[in-house]
Amino acid sequence: MSENIGACESYPIQPSLFEEFDAPVVPSQLGYRGPTACAAAGITYRQLDYWARTGLVVPTVKGAHGSGSHRLYGFRDILILRIVKRLIDTGVSLHNIRLAAEHLRTRDASVLSSLTIMSDGASIYECNSAEDVVDLVRGGQGVFGIAIGSVWKEVEGNLAALPGETPETGAFATQGHDDLSERRAARVAG
Secondary structure (H helix, E strand, O other), X not given: XXXXXXXXXXXXXXXXXXXXXXXXOOOOOOEEOHHHHHHHHOOOHHHHHHHHHOOOOOOOOEOOOOOOOXXXXXXXXXXHHHHHXXXXXXXXXXXXXXXXXXXXHHOOHHHHOOXXXXXXXXXXXXXOOHHHHHHHHOXXXXXXXXXXXXXXXXXXXXXXXXXXXXXXXXXXXXXXXXXXXXXXXXXXXX
């Protein structure tokens, strides 16, 4: 774990800040092209391209290989893009944002969806409970927090109507799998 990301001990969970929800399983083979990732994360294509080239947030489904190829970003990539954008907007240093992004990539999805990251402007901390937040606030400095579960829901909602594709076939698909979609697919196939 990074020196700028403090691990916080486990305490009883406060539902308002540390809401637990069943993190949906997002198909790992489903990728989203740059413009779709930008729309879902609330960033510009220029930011996306720069962050990929500098290694801040790289696409995990499919990287670009030469002229004309497309990067494909996974759900987790887009989630981290959105968090990075929020950290930048609040004035956190790029060095600390890089450390936080690296740390978030290592976290399991079930843990990630219930975390809140906090910052005092200088450091970024991973918190799992209200007690962790109280410990940070006791220092007398102002802190802000990002509930990753809430960001998860935002990104999921943004991607629901946007097309994704599988890197092997290039076939387009949507994230949602509802009864109507399944009936339409069966009717087309049959």
